[in-house]
Amino acid sequence: GKVLPGDLTHYVVPDAGVVLNYLDVLELTELQGVVFTQTACEALRSKGRFYNHLRNLLKDPRHDCILFANEFQTYSHCPREKGESQETWQTCVYAAAVWFYNHLAGAMKVVMITEDQDAVARFGSLNSGVFVISVQQDYLQNFWPDLQEAHEVYRNISQVLQEKESEDSQREFSEHLPAEIVEAGIKSGRYLKGTLNVNRYRAQSEAFVTNEEFSNKSPLINGVLVFGFKSRNRAVHGDLVAVELLPKSKWRGRGTALAEGPLDENSGEDGESNPLPTHIVGILQRNWRDYVVTFPPRDGNQNQSRGSQRILAVPWDQRIPKIRISTQQADALQDHRVLVRIDSWPSNSLYPNGHSVRVLGRVGDMETEVQTILLENSINVPPFSEAQQLREMPAQPWTVDPTEVAKRRDLRDTHLVFSIDPRGCEDVDDAMSVRSLGDGLLELGVHIADVTHFVREGSLTDLEARSRATTYYLADRRYDMLPAVLSADLCSLLGGVDYAMSVLWELDAQSLAYKDVWFGRTLIRSSYQLHYELAQALLNGEEAPVPELAQLDPKERAAKLSELTAALEKLTLVARHLRAQRDQGGALELEGLEVKALADSLDQAVDPEDPLVNRLLRMMATQAMSQALYFSTGSQPDHQFYHYLALDRYTHFTSPIRRYADMVVHRLLTAALQVGQEAEPARKLEGNKDLEELAEHINTRNRAAKQAQTQSVALFQYLFFKERDPQTDPRCVADSIIYAIRDNGVLVLVPRYGVKGPVYMKTKTGEVVTAGPDGTCEWQSGTVQRHPDHIVTTCGCGSTTFRLFDHITVRISVLPSNCHADTLKLEVISNKPHRSSAPQRPDSQGRSQLVQEVVRLAEEAQEKAAQRPKLSKWEREFQQSRAPNLYSILEEIRELALM
């Protein structure tokens, strides 16, 4: 377990009351040497609040805190006195502190902190070497006078506590039923259990409770409706709740008022199914996390509450209700984004009570907004600590260890190894080689950086990488999974000697048929670091400067160059062959059929005049597909997982630098390789249960990473247009294409910027868009009629039709929203394609320029172009089937649609 460092001035023992109420203060990493007593933990557990929080804290190697099982210790245990409740069992905590002090033979001072003044008076004078003091006045002020954060958090919490006591008891909600009754009701079928999902667009009124069980029972019922704020009964989005069906007299249909609600991507077709209305009777599990909220600008109305210290802050996520926060800094925090934690939601309060944890910054600042996106997706990426960076990394400059050399197959002199990556790529995690073995055999090698050699399982770096699970790519930056020392230097297969995990295939040189395969750890020396353009140029036989050869004399250079080119040609040949083989194979496999049919039909769905149509269709096809997930093969029966990627088994291990899943695969592979040998694996492998949990964790992290990426792109699009005047700037007018029809408008894609969004055809006052003879559109009162493939607006002077895949011209302006994510507003200005004088730029360039522009505007010195996770072309060709599988379609679309 963990050991407290010895170089502290004192250890601190909080009593049960402090742990219960001020855990937030104690969890600051700056407070070191905290000894939690078992008594305090049990008190916390009996309250059911934050117990898991505390457990994680104790497990986290970054926090210097330990648990002392004092009730199990003969000499520190003392029986509870009559009438003493669990929270006020100070004698026991004090006895533990005294024991601890004596156990350390007085070498370290022990401080017991409590909020109870009686306890201070009772024990403080006992004079046994243990100081008993109160949290705020004595402890924080004397020991941590500079730790403002702790003082701030302390003040916030104590204010919340005070208010809780003096709360008037006017009921706003009905009480939740006790847990036993709810459990019994669920068993008998009277109540249903499920997760609450609030409708993002009608957050005040509509929410659904979904549960895997009902969707299994019948596909028609995919959830029950919880209508209205009152029947939601203090549940927050994501909570596990129990619901009861309402009496029939209170039934009402689901709001079909699409006309007033904003257009959303999903509410297209499901108007027919009417979910059953219910109300929430109990909450089984709160899933509260920390929320980002915005403090509203101060206006006169807020002053009415006493002391004017309580502010209703609006969460960034629309699905979360407003949170009431008590603070003395209300003025300073106006228009700031703040991270808050919900404390409680008593039944007499319309809103939950919370306290602020951290101030992120002013609304609209790029840094603040990026932090908001990260936090809202629960992405926690602190800089790597010193321990992770330095202590666990091998000393620099790093040299090859001779004992490792003996264990590995040495490919340094025998193989010509090189890597091909996008230009400017820093973390090269795969390289390849090809050579002829004679006897008509060809050896193809793929070499992956051996990250697991450097990152020992269970080390701090490993724990951090595991909790991050992936490298996060945002529009303008990225957060690495591993410290830079590893990802950019040690593990990168740059020039020089590297450890690698290699796969060597033996192929027949003529037919390219598979003969044999070898897996293992190797030692390689990458001779060339190529990029795509260079590789293509070499293949085409063009004159291209290879930086590694620049120093050599012309003759030698020519020889080396021809060697390299030959290798590249051979690889291309193999790649083509494999692709052709997969194309054939795909048609033969049963489960491949659908995929291939889909891919084929997508290939045929081309409008000769408009390349965008095909791209849009592909994009929409992918949206309908479910996301690939990681899982532990031991947890599912065989027949459940064959259909992923139309292959029997599939895993990947080519990017261990940026995917934790690949590191897991590396470890499994290493263990599998060791099975044959005498040596036992150094550590026991993870069991099925652990792997399943890990896979689930990686899946949620990947989802969060993707979501954060999307949101950050949207943010940059917004920031870009915020600076422009939509009326005058030509860049705000762009061509767009209609890809979906809704009741009161259409959804369009602006290819130039990769912006997707709704275009309204009708306003709330009944005005509709009509096009004049030259195509310019105006607002006039009229009606809108929706058809499957077109939408018609009719007014006094005629009607206009907008068809699917029509090109229209839109004006892009910003729709500022103070508290939530800002959005872009698209307005139709003409139903003709936009003819701009400037030639259309390719998308990816347009987008990276957009980001750069924003970054420049934000006065960021660093200019970083958008970096998306890039799958190297070669990897895709060697590791995966190309044309007819979902994966490559998805990849292509991701590139095209700029998601």
Next chain:
Amino acid sequence: MAGLELLTDQGYRLDGRKASELRKFQARMGVFAQADGSAYLEQGNTKALAVVYGPHEIRGSRSRALHDRAVINCQYSMATFSTAERKRRPHGDRKSTEMSLHLKQTFEAAVMTQLFPRSQIDIYVKILQSDGGNYSVCVNAATLAVIDAGIPMRDYVCACTVGFVDETPLADLCYAEESGGVSSLALALLPRGGQIALVQMDARLHQDHLETLIEAAMTACKGVSKVLDEVVRQHLQEASVHSRE
């Protein structure tokens, strides 16, 4: 609400024991004068009283007699006040019949019955307070009683229940652990030879874990045998002092 945390991250169990720690043993032999052998055993809060009569002639129908060995007759019962709920427990209900049968099998394996052909040995066990591991406490108490009666046995019979939580075997379960959804296994062992007299398990457990579980159970039984041995030696010492006087 999550269930009870049977094993904390720090490796403590509900009652503060480590995973492989046994409960406290308190035992006395020769508690009754009129019986041939008797013993009282406390294992934590589980308390049992065992009485042995015999070997003696077969009582009742003679047809039950075996010509080459003794018949072992076991009876298990629980006191009305032994559990939290006070309940009359009639003789011969299913549970106690099953338990009696298990005890009989266990002791047939351990007692050298072939020395007493055509005779009978009665073993009566009563649970006075039940806090988990009833079977094992009964076996341990009965072993002491049989030794007290001076009936030759191959070895001590030691029994222990083990459970499996978070990939860790827990030795000598208490009631809270047994009822907390742990898959538990009871094992009776002749520790010197390592022969298993009885294994009983009616919970679900993955096959991979069975071996570790049995391993843990055997270790625990060996621990029990040391304790019992100590008890017997202590008793002998006291008895010899008495007889000298």
